[in-house]
Amino acid sequence: KNQVEQSPQSLIILEGKNCTLQCNYTVSPFSNLRWYKQDTGRGPVSLTIMTFSENTKSNGRYTATLDADTKQSSLHITASQLSDSASYICVVSDRGSTLGRLYFGRGTQLTVWP
């Protein structure tokens, strides 16, 4: 069964601090991995997308890494802000179908305190 596991389930940090969220997956054949940010009561918004050949990708204060050999990814947030409080979802796509099926993790709930 294709799975995406994220850790930690929740995280509280102080404003200005850095943090790293983890994602392990078993989806095969692998196509790409995406990180989404979902604010409470809103739909997910894409932060980064990485294919097999990409090891790292940045989007402002967000930096995602991918190790396709170990099937692990991380999302590093630098100098956190209150607006970073949200759920961060790891999503892996397979290439076994035309649709490019997406497999969603349960997300890491990040809370940034002032």
Place this chain on the structure above:
Amino acid sequence: EADIYQTPRYLVIGTGKKITLECSQTMGHDKMYWYQQDPGMELHLIHYSYGVNSTEKGDLSSESTVSRIRTEHFPLTLESARPSHTSQYLCASSGEGGSGNIQYFGAGTRLSVL
């Protein structure tokens, strides 16, 4: 900001009522999706469409139905709502390019069936 809209944002109805959740996108995307998400849980695909007159069931069995008469419109209908249908419903769309393209999500409809 993605041009994909869902209405209503919130809906509280009684058991047995027929409801339609609206989803429209102005990006000209062929592929559209409906996901169901319970609090703290991953998104589950319940319906998708490759284009006009194309609809398919997703991974999670759902009593809802969908239609795709126009490219920009992908409504979801529940003929007789039940408390077990209480959940958040997220609509998404993506353009050409298979699994490499990003899915853009609407803000979601939070449904409560009493």
